[in-house]
Amino acid sequence: MKKIFYPSLLIMAVSVTACHKDNNSTPTDPNTGVTFAVQGDQVARPGLNIVFISSAEHDKFNQTEPSQMASIFGTEIKNKLLALNPNYTTNKIGLTADQFAGALSTDVLNVSLTGPTTFYDGTHVLTGRNLADDVIDDNFTLIFGGIDGTSNPGLTSDHVDKNDKDFSNSFPYEASPW
Amino acid sequence: MQLNKKKRKSIIVASILTAMLGGGAIVWASDHGDAPAVSGKTTDITDLYVFQSPENNSNLVFVGNVQGLLSPEATKTAAFDEKTLLEFKIDTDNDNKEDLVIQCVPKNGKMYIYGPIKPATVGTTSSTINSDATAVVDITPYTATTPTVAKSSKGIKAFAGPRDDPFFFDLPQYLKIISGQATSYNNPGTDALAGTNVLSVVVEVPKTMLGPGSTINVWLETKQKS
Numbered sequence: 001m002k003k004i005f006y007p008s009l010l011i012m013a014v015s016v017t018a019c020h021k022d023n024n025s026t027p028t029d030p031n032t033g034v035t036f037a038v039q040g041d042q043v044a045r046p047g048l049n050i051v052f053i054s055s056a057e058h059d060k061f062n063q064t065e066p067s068q069m070a071s072i073f074g075t076e077i078k079n080k081l082l083a084l085n086p087n088y089t090t091n092k093i094g095l096t097a098d099q100f101a102g103a104l105s106t107d108v109l110n111v112s113l114t115g116p117t118t119f120y121d122g123t124h125v126l127t128g129r130n131l132a133d134d135v136i137d138d139n140f141t142l143i144f145g146g147i148d149g150t151s152n153p154g155l156t157s158d159h160v161d162k163n164d165k166d167f168s169n170s171f172p173y174e175a176s177p178w
Numbered sequence: 179m180q181l182n183k184k185k186r187k188s189i190i191v192a193s194i195l196t197a198m199l200g201g202g203a204i205v206w207a208s209d210h211g212d213a214p215a216v217s218g219k220t221t222d223i224t225d226l227y228v229f230q231s232p233e234n235n236s237n238l239v240f241v242g243n244v245q246g247l248l249s250p251e252a253t254k255t256a257a258f259d260e261k262t263l264l265e266f267k268i269d270t271d272n273d274n275k276e277d278l279v280i281q282c283v284p285k286n287g288k289m290y291i292y293g294p295i296k297p298a299t300v301g302t303t304s305s306t307i308n309s310d311a312t313a314v315v316d317i318t319p320y321t322a323t324t325p326t327v328a329k330s331s332k333g334i335k336a337f338a339g340p341r342d343d344p345f346f347f348d349l350p351q352y353l354k355i356i357s358g359q360a361t362s363y364n365n366p367g368t369d370a371l372a373g374t375n376v377l378s379v380v381v382e383v384p385k386t387m388l389g390p391g392s393t394i395n396v397w398l399e400t401k402q403k404s
Binding site: 029032033034039047059063106109127128129130131132135136153154157158161167170176178 | 292367
């Protein structure tokens, strides 16, 4: 009799403890109400902070909301574009220095919900970013490649055209770690 | 003109060198180690990717990578920081202010995914978790042979864990060009990110959860508990 009684008491005690714990904290979620107050890093387009923003202002750029970036960093980005390529007139997608700097200076990634996503595939411009997109070549072609992308051929491709591991067509798409 | 060009180049060289020194032994790449306040820390984002799902045209995939340039040895002990929030910010009406967020918080070996949901607060000041998780996934350990994937009833998929860094770039040659030690890239180039890993969060959501428009604007932030 006793042998049966004790285990059932134990089960009761465990279940009461579990209920008690649930009632004391959030019933379903351990993070509800938690606040993260200190801004860390901020990224949209690859390389923008590093290539176009002076190193003294990298932290400031990370802490500036995208909607405020153009007024704070627009001139600096245009000046850096013309420093990188003093002969810049327009680029392959037809943007003048002002237009290109204007597009860059609000650092968000534009993403299409209705069509193919790509950083730049020759037809679609900035409709997303795929894992395999060669964003370095895309960026440098638009910076150095001139009106048809063929100027400064030594500077428009780093000739690293793909990742060191293949991507998967199945979620989560990225390759296993080394 | 030539002098001007030289002067401009020297300014770039100085800023690159400062960036390298500021980052200690870690050199930047895409956004890897980009700024003193985050370089080498759990808040350091390497890259953001957003693309239409290869599995399902009706879904969009958000990839946020942090803690880059991990060697295989370093990856064994690398871990998400429970004090660091990864937050995808989504502008649905083209004013470059977030209307929705997807918040990712690690806790006790699991990654909790919140949203897409209207945030309680907007901007860079603070972010609060004000909803229940829409997906929870066990963080895939380094030694796992297959990634652990969670699928929620709302059609959200989630993954969190170490992955090969998908970014590729001949960074050393870029630095040579920008400092005047070289005038062009090599062919073939050398991928400076080869053999390195990142900690990755991948969230796939139905596009119907991303507002009524045909485009969105996305950026990725990290924030810490104070």
